[in-house]
Amino acid sequence: MAITLSHGQSAASAVSTLKKLHHRIVIIGGGTAGITLAARLARAGQTDMAIIEPSSTHFYQPMWTLVAGGVVGANTTARPEERYVPRNVHWVQDYAQEIDPENKLVTTRGGSVIGYDFLVVAPGIQLDWHKVEGLAETLGKNMVTSNYRFDLAPKTWEFLRQFKGGTALFTAPGTPIKCGGAPQKAMYLSADYLRRKGILKDTKVIFGSAGTTLFGTPEVRKVLEGVVARYGIEPRFYRELAAVDPVKKEAIFELKNDPAKSRETIPFDFLHVVPPQSAPDFLKNGPLAVPGDALGWVDVDINTLQHKRYPDVFALGDCANLPTAKTGAAVRKQAPVVVQNLLSVMSGKTPQAKYNGYSSCPLVTGYGKLQLAEFIYGTPNEWHPTIPLIDTKKERYDMWLLKRYGLPFLYWNLMLRGLV
Ligand SMILES: Cc1cc2nc3c(=O)[nH]c(=O)nc-3n(C[C@H](O)[C@H](O)[C@H](O)COP(=O)(O)OP(=O)(O)OC[C@H]3O[C@@H](n4cnc5c(N)ncnc54)[C@H](O)[C@@H]3O)c2cc1C
Structure with missing residues (x-):
């Protein structure tokens, strides 16, 4: 029920057009986590x-990797949000x-x-483009791109086709990011495209x-080391992208393993950037964040997903402070836990359901090649395959088909409908 407040009822109600609403459950964010929940x-x-x-618009972000490789069009990844907000x-x-x-x-x-x-917090992650000097202005131009945005993933494909050889540079930041494997997926698919060309x-x-x-x-790393060798890729670790000079076509990195924080400049002819990421600013500066955490993740119990200080609040998805990979696959396993625990708390009981940190990353390693990385909590995250009979430690064509056809179907028709 919507009630328009009169002046003076609260600080916020000083705005005369203010509307007051109340709901038993409020969900912040209608992306993968919010709609599934x-x-x-x-x-x-x-x-x-x-x-x-x-x-x-609701986006199926995992498909942006294949948009960037020219496998599907960007529009296949976007649908009207209203089709997925449940009736009532x-x-x-x-x-x-x-x-x-x-x-x-x-x-x-x-x-x-x-x-x-009861509140469920699920507004995803914030892309902090501004933390890399000169980046925001040149994105989508000068052969600088990123698969992390709907409008830019097609630019990756466009620039790859324009690329005539030289240095193709791919970056990954030091903060947690959504889909930790996505920076490398972009690189491997591009390298395979250049090989074919x-x-x-x-x-x-x-x-x-x-x-x-x-x-x-380790099980994932071993396969990726082979992939890197196959394409002749040169990994340079401990390098945080600090600035991009689009005129000179140079990327400037800060060396993280150097106490003097010296810088290294790498000239490029093609640049794919994955920006630093953090919780959305309104969370970062608010009472639900982990105290003292500059990145502002929501402070939930890593198993029950209930807030540590406010028992009527839960969080899931990319915004939550969970020591596992931030993916849609993780959300699929978190959502039933939140539902069960929320219903328990609503009926005065203690939450019993536990999320084990499951996450998965379909690592595209070339056209028709994919290693399905699956893991649970652990230091490092523990290898945890769930598909019986086949060896998912290897790059496989059937897992590529799963990503290309199976997972989008599952996402739009089953997961967002609360069926899986
Ligand atoms: C290039 C790329 C490749 C990926 N590949 C994979 C993959 O292969 N497999 C996989 O499982 N995952 C993958 N992911 C990650 C996956 O998309 C995310 O982990 C997942 O979408 C997280 O769900 P979420 O609901 O937390 O965030 P999102 O789905 O991003 O939803 C957050 C929602 O909150 C809304 N919002 C933002 N701010 C506010 C606010 N202030 N108030 C209210 N709402 C707000 C946004 O509009 C958005 O709709 C990939 C992501 C990218 C970018």
């Missing part, structure tokens, strides 16, 4: 729910701006104040990564 809760009989989501769920098309967990209120950028009994021999492919290794999980 809403669909599952609706199936579990919940009727009084709202989703705060600004975008009219109130869609507030706005940005959440402030959360007041003491008074159980969410204020939106447009000035609505929405009360809740016959110009890989005239190309130096460099992986400038702030990481210390190709992949934490």
